[in-house]
Amino acid sequence: MTQSMTDAAVGPGAASGQGVEVRLEDLRREYGPVIALDGLSLTMAPGEMVALLGPSGCGKTSALRLVAGLEEADAGRIVVGGHDVTSLSANKRGMGMVFQAYSLFPHMTARQNVAFGLRLRGVKDSDRKRRAGDMLELVGLSAQADRFAHQMSGGQQQRVALARALAIQPQVLLLDEPLSALDAKVRVQLRDEIRRIQLEVGTTTLFVTHDQEEALAIADRVGVMRAGRLEQLASPTDVYARPASAFVAEFVGLTNKISGPVQGGRVQVLGTSVAIVGTAVPDGPATAMVRPEAIVLTTDDGAGGDAPGELGTVLAVSFLGAISRITITLPNGGSVIAQLPTSVAAEFPAGSSVRVSVRPDPVPVAPADSPS
Amino acid sequence: MAAAAQSAAAGSPDISTAVDARPRKGGRRLPLAWLGALPFLAYVGIFLILPTGIVVVGAFVGPKGGVTLENVKTIFQGFVFDSFVKSIELSAASSIIGAVFGALLAYAIVSGHPDSTLRRIVTSACGVLAQFGGVTLAFAFIATIGGEGLITVFFADHGIDIGSNVWLFELPGLTLVYSYFQIPLMVLVFLPALDGIKPQWREATDTLGGTGWHYWRHVAAPILWPSFLGAALLLFANAFSAYATVAALVSQGGIIVPLQIANALTSETGAVDAGLGKALALGMVVIVALVMTGYALLQRKSAKWQR
Ligand SMILES: Nc1ncnc2c1ncn2[C@@H]1O[C@H](COP(=O)(O)OP(=O)(O)OP(=O)(O)O)[C@@H](O)[C@H]1O
Ligand SMILES: [Mg+2]
Numbered sequence: 001m002t003q004s005m006t007d008a009a010v011g012p013g014a015a016s017g018q019g020v021e022v023r024l025e026d027l028r029r030e031y032g033p034v035i036a037l038d039g040l041s042l043t044m045a046p047g048e049m050v051a052l053l054g055p056s057g058c059g060k061t062s063a064l065r066l067v068a069g070l071e072e073a074d075a076g077r078i079v080v081g082g083h084d085v086t087s088l089s090a091n092k093r094g095m096g097m098v099f100q101a102y103s104l105f106p107h108m109t110a111r112q113n114v115a116f117g118l119r120l121r122g123v124k125d126s127d128r129k130r131r132a133g134d135m136l137e138l139v140g141l142s143a144q145a146d147r148f149a150h151q152m153s154g155g156q157q158q159r160v161a162l163a164r165a166l167a168i169q170p171q172v173l174l175l176d177e178p179l180s181a182l183d184a185k186v187r188v189q190l191r192d193e194i195r196r197i198q199l200e201v202g203t204t205t206l207f208v209t210h211d212q213e214e215a216l217a218i219a220d221r222v223g224v225m226r227a228g229r230l231e232q233l234a235s236p237t238d239v240y241a242r243p244a245s246a247f248v249a250e251f252v253g254l255t256n257k258i259s260g261p262v263q264g265g266r267v268q269v270l271g272t273s274v275a276i277v278g279t280a281v282p283d284g285p286a287t288a289m290v291r292p293e294a295i296v297l298t299t300d301d302g303a304g305g306d307a308p309g310e311l312g313t314v315l316a317v318s319f320l321g322a323i324s325r326i327t328i329t330l331p332n333g334g335s336v337i338a339q340l341p342t343s344v345a346a347e348f349p350a351g352s353s354v355r356v357s358v359r360p361d362p363v364p365v366a367p368a369d370s371p372s
Numbered sequence: 373m374a375a376a377a378q379s380a381a382a383g384s385p386d387i388s389t390a391v392d393a394r395p396r397k398g399g400r401r402l403p404l405a406w407l408g409a410l411p412f413l414a415y416v417g418i419f420l421i422l423p424t425g426i427v428v429v430g431a432f433v434g435p436k437g438g439v440t441l442e443n444v445k446t447i448f449q450g451f452v453f454d455s456f457v458k459s460i461e462l463s464a465a466s467s468i469i470g471a472v473f474g475a476l477l478a479y480a481i482v483s484g485h486p487d488s489t490l491r492r493i494v495t496s497a498c499g500v501l502a503q504f505g506g507v508t509l510a511f512a513f514i515a516t517i518g519g520e521g522l523i524t525v526f527f528a529d530h531g532i533d534i535g536s537n538v539w540l541f542e543l544p545g546l547t548l549v550y551s552y553f554q555i556p557l558m559v560l561v562f563l564p565a566l567d568g569i570k571p572q573w574r575e576a577t578d579t580l581g582g583t584g585w586h587y588w589r590h591v592a593a594p595i596l597w598p599s600f601l602g603a604a605l606l607l608f609a610n611a612f613s614a615y616a617t618v619a620a621l622v623s624q625g626g627i628i629v630p631l632q633i634a635n636a637l638t639s640e641t642g643a644v645d646a647g648l649g650k651a652l653a654l655g656m657v658v659i660v661a662l663v664m665t666g667y668a669l670l671q672r673k674s675a676k677w678q679r
Binding site for chain 2: 069090092093102103106107116148161164168
């Protein structure tokens with residue numbers, strides 16, 4: 001492996017563009033009584049970027065560290081490009097890792113940091129200098145090559161960390177919340193840049209985040225984790241539009257929880273019978289997860305007695321640019337958030353009476369007594 | 373203190389107008405802040421600058437007044453010069469031993485859990501022991517490994533002469549005694565540097581293909597080196613200016629510079645040589661100033677890395 005990397009490092013271009021398939025098979029990891037990973041399985045296609053998303057403590061970092069070899073699996077296998085690497089130590093796996101923050105070697109310049117992995121591989125001085133220069137150019141930091149970490153912004157430091165990880169032409173790129181220490185604007189900018197670079201080098205990438213917007217924006221597929229296992233692995237659109245479970249629906253995007261009875265595999269939501277996605281729910285009272293944009297509002301002219309829906313009162317309208325969110329209180333005390341184009345929302349000023357119903361798209365449902 | 377100064381200023385129209393009259397740029401806060409620092413500056417002036425000035429000037433004044441270089445020349449001669457050599461040897465030996473063992477102990481401490489009871493106990497013990505010196509420390513050693521000490525007698529009973537009657541009062545013995553406060557001081561001074569080492573650096577080295585040796589050789593050692601050296605210099609200065617421990621152990625003669633100063637100022641023959649005393653003190657001031665400049669430079673270097 002060292003040999004091929006050295007060759008590649010000497011050769012032209014930034015990277016091979018050949019990602020490898022990565023399989024996590026039934027990974028388990030426990031810390032004392034805490035089960036961090038409870039049979040996590042996940043297959044990443046060559047060159048694919050998967051974002052692992054989930055609440056704090058669900059095992060995202062553990063999964064990443066197991067893949068990197070920084071932590072040992074209690075059970076399960078990690079297969080990279082057809083090779084079982086489960087028992088290899090971290091320094092033999094050839095993985096590029098970007099940490100949350102403070103990972104640059106403080107006594108080295110940006111260029112020396114990027115070249116460090118090549119230095120460990122015995123790449124000739126001139127070659128590794130050139131390659132470090134190329135990598136810094138890739139992340140747009142050629143001008144800062146001779147700066148130390150303390151002379152760079154957080155965003156710049158993370159770019160250098162990315163360049164350092166990519167310089168060794170890793171088989172897999174692992175990023176553990178690389179943007180969470182940055183402020184909002186830089187975060188969005190760097191997120192797009194990471195994606196651009198990842199597509200350019202074509203390295204299979206696992207990106208851990210607890211920020212759903214980030215995950216949906218950057219990844220080919222999003223893996224939503226819960227308590228040490230994958231709840232759903234699908235494209236961003238699917239995770240959002242067709243959440244596999246109530247947990248996913250609630251964790252990703254804004255969701256209305258509306259109670260309604262389940263019968264024969266359908267749920268009755270605000271007067272409309274809707275199909276259920278994901279796991280089947282037994283007949284009886286339940287909670288449907290409805291996206292704000294799936295809420296339908298019609299002006300209450302007092303005549304529509306047989307139209308579906310319930311009557312509610314507009315509590316507040318918040319203007320978010322092209323769209324607006326309207327909060328409606330229902331007679332039973334619950335409230336519902338609807339999302340409409342701002343031009344349409346103008347028809348429902350605060351205090352007005354509206355008829356609330358839902359689009360008949362399938363929704364995920366949780367049993368009524370379930371916590372989520 | 374600054375707050376007190378400020379309220380005093382507010383209550384006194386004179387001062388506040390004087391302050392207002394200053395140019396706007398950078399005006400208002402600085403003078404008041406300085407006012408707050410006044411007691412401290414006065415303290416430093418009276419107890420540090422003034423004595424140093426007296427020493428510096430006095431070193432060049434002859435017994436009958438008038439400028440002379442004789443006092444300073446004496447430093448480089450005979451037993452006076454020897455005491456400087458002894459002082460430097462003792463300080464160097466005890467600071468090297470203190471630095472090495474202190475660093476190892478500090479490393480052992482940070483390897484454990486950051487909130488562990490052991491760590492709290494060891495650091496508080498170090499805080500106390502680093503101040504442990506003088507007659508108490510001298511007595512502790514005499515009572516254990518001195519001529520009639522507990523351990524000496526124990527070995528003597530078994531037919532072994534540890535010979536501490538001789539070496540305890542020479543360089544090896546003094547170095548051992550000094551290590552007693554040098555090692556704990558090193559722990560206190562070096563712990564923050566070790567705490568500043570980020571686990572990510574180790575893991576980054578790992579994932580980049582490095583071994584433990586690579587990590588120590590290319591990352592940890594270069595980062596810790598300035599702090600280590602700086603701490604060792606601090607230990608040197610600490611040992612160099614120590615007085616009471618050796619004074620209590622060694623009753624005759626002046627084997628280290630501070631004892632020479634004491635001799636010069638309180639000669640049993642009544643011949644007090646204040647000029648020589650001041651010249652000796654000047655020599656110490658110069659050496660400590662050099663060492664502390666080195667310390668400050670190294671600190672500045674390592675501070676940049678430890679955020
Ligand atoms: N070294 C460790 N020792 C003990 N428990 C640990 C250790 N590392 C992780 N855990 C526990 O394992 C579980 C999963 O942790 P992990 O760091 O993987 O979560 P995460 O999804 O990355 O969370 P976050 O979003 O907060 O970073 C948590 O309950 C955590 O407390
Ligand atoms: Mg984490």
